[in-house]
Amino acid sequence: MERFDTIVVGAGVSGLTAARLLARAGRRVVVLEARDRVGGRVWTERSDGVSTDLGASWIHGVDGSAVAAAADAFGMRAMEFTVGGYQADSRPIAYFGPDGRRLDGAATRAFAADLRAVDASLLGTIAESDPDASYRDVTERAIAEQGWDADRAQRVREFLEHRSEEQYGAWIGDLAAHGLDDDAIDGDEVVFPDGYDVLPTRLAGGLDVRLEHVVSRVEWSGDGVVVIAGDAGFAADTAIVTVPVGVLKSAGFQIEPPLPEPVAGALDRLEMNAFEKVFLSFPTKFWDDDVYAIRQQGPESRWWHSWYDLTALHGVPTLLTFAAGPAAEATRRWTDEQLVESVLAQLRRLYGERAIPPVRLHRTAWQDDPFARGSYAYMTVGSTTADHDELATPIAGVLHLAGEATWTDDPATVAAAMHSGHRAAERVLGRSVPISDTWAD
Template sequence: METVDVVVIGAGVAGLTAARLLAGEGRRVVVLEARERIGGRVHSDRTGGHVTDLGASWIHGVDGSPVAEAVAAFGIRTVEFTVGSYQVDSRPIAYHGADGHRLDDDATRRFAADVHTVDATLADVVAGSGPTDTYRDVVERAVDLQGWDASRAERVREHLEHRSEEQYGVPSDELAAHGLDDDSIDGDEVVFPDGYDALPTRLAAGLDVRLRHVVHSVHHGDDGVEVTIDHGSLHAAAVVVTVPVGVLQSDDFVIEPPLPERHRQALGRLRMNAFEKVVLRFPERFWGEDVAAIRQLGPEGRWWHSWYDLTRLDGVPTLLTFAAGPAARAIRGWSDEQVAASVLEQLRRLYGDHVPAPTSVQVTAWHDDPFARGSYAHMLPGSTTDDHDDLAVPVGGRLHLAGEATWTDDPATVAGALHSGHRAAERVLGRDVPIARLWSGALSGTT
């Protein structure tokens, strides 16, 4: 049996961050990755010569972000695109009313002002919510407090429902009232014209990363940790587990002895979402050049209500939309052609029959990925913000959990994954390590 200092399970950003910091401090680290690639839920596809981020796309706010610092230090190109947090305004957004016609500037401003008004009320309503309240509950209260007519109230209610779906991939009655407390950004948002996978690629440089190594069980005790894979096992003093919540909750990944009750309760109040990307490339930019995003208001936008213009990334006319929550569940098992036909039907309501057939369509299937089982985790009603941190409490000083779902301040993001990997490395070492060593220091034993 091979013996190392630390085994890291998962070569996503959390795992690579922990491994890189530990290796930089002289620990012998092995990273075990089930897939044939690194990156985890950061996955850049290059089919047909086009770069498409099928997983994470944005840095949601570059100010004070260690992800942005790492990207800048590594020389990775970015493009500003501040519409990734379902903003109601701040960048040109083409809003279409329930009848499909585009709203004029005055109507758009009035709608945005209504959303801002409810958001200001919502903060206090969420703060006073009960432990089992849902996001839909608090939205209803905040909207009702405005005293608006039914149509005006419904448009804002729809926007906040879609925000829940786009931000966490669930309808608002399945999300905790405080589940969007972290829904704020500092500074511009940016995307990656050359692919977000440049970040995990740089983090992995010089590490012992073993692909196609599916971990079946982790046994921990006084004599250390034994990690079992298809063709053997490894022994280590400590293990950092960065698999997604969906894998932790499955029968295919066993931890023995089981996680303590505190961890199990926290894990039980989290769920993987249903959230897929649909990327369509077209022969022409039929939607015009004056918008960063397109939005459909009204009942026709139940599934397809938002499209994002990614043309700026490589000059090819491209729209990104999301199958989020109910839509993702409904299209599960559909072919790419079926999904495209459904999306095009809605686009043609807005732009007419001259909308051309797309030259390519890509639809993700994270929910069916056995090593992800969804895109990211969300908080169920009855959860608390402490559940994220509780999941990361070390077990016996040997077993450490990390990943986006274990970081309270910014879960469901690459930033949360990176922070959690940093914390896990410090806990293994028993001392502080500057996070900047991720991009400023050479690995021990490497050049």
């Protein structure tokens, strides 16, 4: 059996960050990765000269961001694209009313003001919410406080449903009241024209990463850990396990003895979501100029309500929309033709026959990915924000969980993955190290 100081399970951003910091500190580290590539949920597909990010694409706010600092140090070209965090009006957005007609400037501003009013009320309704309240419960209370007529309230209600779905891939009634507490964006958002995967590729440089090593078992005791991948066994003083929550909960991934409290309880209350990207490239651009996104309101917006204009990013007319929450579950087994027809029907409501069929469809299938089992974790009803950090509670001083779901501040992001990897490395080392060591030469 090969022996190491630390075994890292998973070569996503969290695992690679931890491994890099440990290797830099002189530790013998191996990274065991199930896939034939590094990066995990940061994954860029390249064809026809276009880099398509199938997993993460945005840094949701570059101010003070460790990911932005790393990307900068690695020379990654970034492009400003600020509506990724489902903001109402931080940049120009073409809103269409329930009748399919574009709202004018005054109507758009009034709608955004309504959203701000509800957001202000939400601070109070969330703070006072019962432990088993859902995001639906608190948003309904916040809407009721406004005293609006039914239509005006319904437009805001739809937006809040979509925010829960686009931000967390979860139906608003399934998301905990505190499930969007971290939803602040500091500074501009950016995306990467050459692909986000440059980040994990650079992080992996010089590390001992064993690809196509599917870990099935992690045994821990006060003396250390043994990790089983296929027929091979690996032993170490410590292990950092960074697999997604969905894998941690799956029968094929055993931890022995089972995870103790508070880790087990926190894991129970977090669930992988249903969230897929749908990229549509068109022969010509038929939608509004000078807008970052297109949004439609009303009953027709139930599934397809927001389209992001990636034309500048991809160099060809492209819209990105999301199948999120119920839409992702319902369309999971649809054929490509069904999916295109369904999305196009909505674009035709807004643009008429100008909305021509796409020449290229790219859709993700994170729900069916055995090494992800969804896109990222969300807080189910009954969960508290502390569950994220509690999931990373060190176990017997030898086993550490890391990954996006283990970071309270801004979970479900690349930043969370990086910070959680940094924290795990510090805990293994028993001392603090600057996070900037992650991207230092």
